[in-house]
Amino acid sequence: MKQFLFLLLTASVAMSARAQSSQYQDAMTKQVALLDDGASYNPQTLQDISNVFERIAATEKTEWLPYYYAAFAQVMTAFVQEDKSKIDPLADRAEANINKADSLKKNSDEIACIKSLVASARIMVDPPSRGAQYGPESGMMIQKAKQLNPENPRVYLLEGQALYFTPEAYGGDKAKARETLQVALQKFAAFKPASNIEPHWGEAQAKQLLNGEAK
Amino acid sequence: MWKHCLNLIICTCIPAFLLAQQKLTGKITDAKKHPLPGVNIYIKGTYDGATTAADGSFSFTTTATGAQVISASLIGYKTLEQPTTISGPLQLNLTLKEAINELKVVTISAGSFEASNDRKNTVLKPLDIVTTAGATADIVNALKTLPGAQQTNDREGLFVRGGTGYETQIFIDGLLVRNPFYTSLPDLPGRGRFSPFLFKGTTFSSGGYSAQYGQGLSSALILESEDLPARSSYSLGASLIGVNGGLDELSKDKKTSYGIEADYTNLAPYFNIARPRQEPTMGPEILGTSANFRHKTSSTGMIKFYGYGNWSRMGFRKNSTEYPGYQEQSDVRNQNIYTNLTYRESLGSGWRLQTGFSFSTNDDKIKIDTIRKTAPANIRNRSELSQLRLMLTKSLGAFSMLRLGGEYQYAAERGAFNNYQANYVDNYTAAFAESDIYFTPQFVGRVGGRMEYSSVLSKVNWAPRASLAYKLNDYSQFSLAYGDYYQKPEPQYLRYQRDLDYMKATHYIASFQRVSMDYTFRVEAFYKKYKDLVKTVPDTSNMGTGYAKGIELFWRDRKTFKNVDYWISYSFLDTKRNYLFYPFEVQPDFAAKHTASLVVKKYIPKITTNIGLTYSYASGRPYYNPNLPESKFMSERTIDFNTLGLSASYLTTVGKAFTVFVLSVTNVFDIKQVYGYRYSTDKLRREEIVPNAPRFLFIGMFMNFGIDNRQDVINNL
Numbered sequence: 001m002k003q004f005l006f007l008l009l010t011a012s013v014a015m016s017a018r019a020q021s022s023q024y025q026d027a028m029t030k031q032v033a034l035l036d037d038g039a040s041y042n043p044q045t046l047q048d049i050s051n052v053f054e055r056i057a058a059t060e061k062t063e064w065l066p067y068y069y070a071a072f073a074q075v076m077t078a079f080v081q082e083d084k085s086k087i088d089p090l091a092d093r094a095e096a097n098i099n100k101a102d103s104l105k106k107n108s109d110e111i112a113c114i115k116s117l118v119a120s121a122r123i124m125v126d127p128p129s130r131g132a133q134y135g136p137e138s139g140m141m142i143q144k145a146k147q148l149n150p151e152n153p154r155v156y157l158l159e160g161q162a163l164y165f166t167p168e169a170y171g172g173d174k175a176k177a178r179e180t181l182q183v184a185l186q187k188f189a190a191f192k193p194a195s196n197i198e199p200h201w202g203e204a205q206a207k208q209l210l211n212g213e214a215k
Numbered sequence: 216m217w218k219h220c221l222n223l224i225i226c227t228c229i230p231a232f233l234l235a236q237q238k239l240t241g242k243i244t245d246a247k248k249h250p251l252p253g254v255n256i257y258i259k260g261t262y263d264g265a266t267t268a269a270d271g272s273f274s275f276t277t278t279a280t281g282a283q284v285i286s287a288s289l290i291g292y293k294t295l296e297q298p299t300t301i302s303g304p305l306q307l308n309l310t311l312k313e314a315i316n317e318l319k320v321v322t323i324s325a326g327s328f329e330a331s332n333d334r335k336n337t338v339l340k341p342l343d344i345v346t347t348a349g350a351t352a353d354i355v356n357a358l359k360t361l362p363g364a365q366q367t368n369d370r371e372g373l374f375v376r377g378g379t380g381y382e383t384q385i386f387i388d389g390l391l392v393r394n395p396f397y398t399s400l401p402d403l404p405g406r407g408r409f410s411p412f413l414f415k416g417t418t419f420s421s422g423g424y425s426a427q428y429g430q431g432l433s434s435a436l437i438l439e440s441e442d443l444p445a446r447s448s449y450s451l452g453a454s455l456i457g458v459n460g461g462l463d464e465l466s467k468d469k470k471t472s473y474g475i476e477a478d479y480t481n482l483a484p485y486f487n488i489a490r491p492r493q494e495p496t497m498g499p500e501i502l503g504t505s506a507n508f509r510h511k512t513s514s515t516g517m518i519k520f521y522g523y524g525n526w527s528r529m530g531f532r533k534n535s536t537e538y539p540g541y542q543e544q545s546d547v548r549n550q551n552i553y554t555n556l557t558y559r560e561s562l563g564s565g566w567r568l569q570t571g572f573s574f575s576t577n578d579d580k581i582k583i584d585t586i587r588k589t590a591p592a593n594i595r596n597r598s599e600l601s602q603l604r605l606m607l608t609k610s611l612g613a614f615s616m617l618r619l620g621g622e623y624q625y626a627a628e629r630g631a632f633n634n635y636q637a638n639y640v641d642n643y644t645a646a647f648a649e650s651d652i653y654f655t656p657q658f659v660g661r662v663g664g665r666m667e668y669s670s671v672l673s674k675v676n677w678a679p680r681a682s683l684a685y686k687l688n689d690y691s692q693f694s695l696a697y698g699d700y701y702q703k704p705e706p707q708y709l710r711y712q713r714d715l716d717y718m719k720a721t722h723y724i725a726s727f728q729r730v731s732m733d734y735t736f737r738v739e740a741f742y743k744k745y746k747d748l749v750k751t752v753p754d755t756s757n758m759g760t761g762y763a764k765g766i767e768l769f770w771r772d773r774k775t776f777k778n779v780d781y782w783i784s785y786s787f788l789d790t791k792r793n794y795l796f797y798p799f800e801v802q803p804d805f806a807a808k809h810t811a812s813l814v815v816k817k818y819i820p821k822i823t824t825n826i827g828l829t830y831s832y833a834s835g836r837p838y839y840n841p842n843l844p845e846s847k848f849m850s851e852r853t854i855d856f857n858t859l860g861l862s863a864s865y866l867t868t869v870g871k872a873f874t875v876f877v878l879s880v881t882n883v884f885d886i887k888q889v890y891g892y893r894y895s896t897d898k899l900r901r902e903e904i905v906p907n908a909p910r911f912l913f914i915g916m917f918m919n920f921g922i923d924n925r926q927d928v929i930n931n932l
Contacts, residue, residue: 027262044253051255051266058286059260085732089290089316125732136445167823168868 028197046077067101078121109149116141153187236276241307259284321686325694326423331416360812362767362784363421366833369890371396377763377790378433390573398549422722423696426647426663432720448921470511497530515561522554536902548580565610595631614653637710642670657686696724712755733774748794761792781815801849807833827862838891872918
């Protein structure tokens with residue numbers, strides 16, 4: 001009987017530990033799935049999502065992904081934001097989160113991609129004044145990510161996006177953008193994230209841009 | 216036994232039982248009871264939480280019980296952590312306090328226009344400073360479109376609020392710049408000598424400025440040089456009037472950079488086609504060079520060197536008013552060198568050190584000759600200035616700070632008129648202390664003072680300064696400023712008369728400004744009292760007096776019209792002074808009662824072209840007519856001043872170089888401008904003082920390899 005009780009006890013402890021990690025997996029899976037859905041990309045939903053990631057991050061202090069995704073959702077909020085005065089506070093928050101992720105996972109190409117996005121978001125506040133400072137910063141982060149992992153498809157998505165949206169007179173090039181986005185699609189096809197909660201966003205954006213270009 | 220067992224099962228499985236969850240509901244508001252949507256509220260250590268809805272309400276369930284900490288966070292607010300006990304359904308109403316960020320903290324603004332790329336909302340960005348069509352890449356010309364500055368285009372310098380050009384001082388990284396303008400000939404104002412692109416921050420203060428700066432009665436233009444460039448680049452330019460080239464090299468470790476630039480300008484070919492009023496006999500020709508070096512000595516330390524050397528010569532001939540039938544010839548040759556070495560470092564425990572050394576020298580050779588009538592006058596002015604400056608700042612709490620510093624300047628002034636020489640040397644020392652005290656983040660007071668001693672005057676002065684600023688909300692603030700300002704008389708008087716004293720001005724300023732992302736509104740009223748101005752009649756003395764008062768408006772709008780950014784400024788100035796040969800207090804000949812400017816920039820994305828327009832107006836200025844009785848001194852006015860400048864720049868790529876083609880015209884409609892009249896000694900004849908080249912056309916091309924700085928070039932025209 002005692003043995004049975006002991007077994008029950010240990011099983012219970014083990015179960016609760018598993019429950020903890022499955023809670024993490026479940027919550028992350030659910031939120032990441034939301035980010036896979038294009039309908040989520042409005043300020044309100046993105047804010048909800050980033051809030052959940054921040055909650056997870058506050059509990060799972062050794063995981064880099066919750067910080068990473070909180071930053072990603074925040075920088076995306078900045079991009080879909082109509083009110084320019086909200087961009088900097090969002091970028092500040094995203095930067096704080098991505099720096100925490102950076103301290104947990106050094107030299108990550110994915111983190112460099114988010115840093116590039118944060119710099120790009122800051123340009124939007126005042127392109128003429130800020131382009132000269134944050135444009136090169138954003139580009140440098142893409143190059144860093146490429147060095148760390150030339151197979152990362154998001155590198156080519158960001159590169160293609162930059163070429164696409166920069167006016168030609170400022171060094172943008174739609175034809176080159178299309179080529180780069182095609183490379184991105186090839187890399188997306190070959191890309192296998194280590195798990196379903198590792199970064200894997202971007203394929204839909206790349207396709208969307210290419211389709212837009214085809215029109 | 217079985218019963219025990221059951222207890223145990225219940226105990227070990229309690230977490231599962233508690234899935235019978237508790238519900239938490241409530242509302243989150245700010246201090247003013249406005250609901251806050253988007254707040255992230257959760258129980259620390261769990262995933263249980265929610266985001267508040269548009270009405271600030273939230274509702275979520277949790278399995279946690281007992282003593283817990285509730286966390287509520289929102290961007291722009293201080294995160295709230297509130298301990299609570301959960302034993303059943305819980306209703307919570309929470310209040311979040313606004314976080315203190317740059318936008319919420321007031322800064323001293325009375326009297327100053329700041330342009331900075333820092334994120335805080337400044338009235339202008341550095342690019343805006345040089346945005347003005349018709350400004351022809353001259354910082355000072357661009358600043359003339361801001362309230363407080365006069366359209367005094369017949370003399371060099373920035374004339375501010377009833378002050379002369381001499382009353383404005385220019386500082387680079389805290390160090391004074393003597394002779395910031397190319398030496399001028401009569402009626403031909405000299406341009407500024409330095410490129411506007413070297414500066415990341417520019418503050419144009421039209422009064423009430425900090426005790427850090429001295430020897431400017433009216434105004435200070437404070438320039439802060441760039442740190443390291445983002446990457447290496449090379450530039451080339453060519454225009455109707457000259458060529459330029461430069462490189463800016465950043466080291467691999469991104470800790471060191473150096474740059475050199477050279478430009479050559481020759482207006483002679485241009486003047487062969489578009490004849491100026493006065494016939495050019497030499498040049499105008501300018502050779503400019505500059506060099507910079509920047510090195511990051513630690514994460515907080517930086518050493519910077521900036522220097523330029525310029526050589527210019529020009530000569531013009533015109534019909535003499537003094538001697539009808541004869542011609543007057545004036546030539547000027549100038550060389551000027553300026554160097555500036557600064558070092559800054561954090562010393563720990565809130566102390567910071569900023570120190571700098573500067574040496575500059577200026578040499579003017581001027582020849583004025585009424586050909587075949589009088590003996591030529593040869594004027595030679597040489598000046599050398601060495602200066603040392605040290606400033607310590609200590610932060611006191613979150614925002615408050617203390618500044619302490621000292622300056623020493625050694626100036627040698629050598630003047631020669633034909634064979635007659637008048638030289639002097641001045642040892643000038645100054646010490647200042649000033650503190651910014653934040654009573655609350657929205658309410659700041661600045662109090663300080665400056666003490667100066669000049670050996671040539673052998674006098675000490677003490678200048679107290681004080682300002683207050685109160686922020687009403689994120690965008691609006693009120694400011695007040697007061698201060699005493701002293702300045703040595705100009706070298707041409709000190710050379711001959713040594714028992715002079717400092718000139719003095721006292722400023723009182725009240726201002727309101729509202730700066731948001733897309734709109735800026737600003738209104739400022741001022742009163743300035745002048746004392747001890749230099750008089751030359753009957754004797755050279757400090758008996759001069761005067762005052763200036765006025766009100767100024769500024770409006771900027773970047774939103775109403777798509778791709779259009781415009782600003783309007785208006786200055787009303789009521790000023791009178793009795794100085795030099797004036798018999799009593801009158802409106803001086805350099806001051807206009809009404810001054811207004813409209814600056815418009817429009818970007819047309821389709822053709823990647825920027826269009827710029829600047830219109831400026833100034834009401835007629837008094838001039839001296841010696842035929843009038845003394846009671847009518849300066850009673851006549853010139854015609855009003857009007858000018859419209861236009862520029863267009865087209866951005867493209869030539870090979871690998873980002874390229875801008877530029878077309879710009881000043882005074883497009885060739886509106887007649889008269890700045891005053893000059894009378895012959897016998898009072899029988901007079902000539903109009905008019906711009907030498909009333910309309911100026913510029914066509915040029917700028918190429919840049921590396922950094923894309925085309926926006927700079929555009930905004931420069």
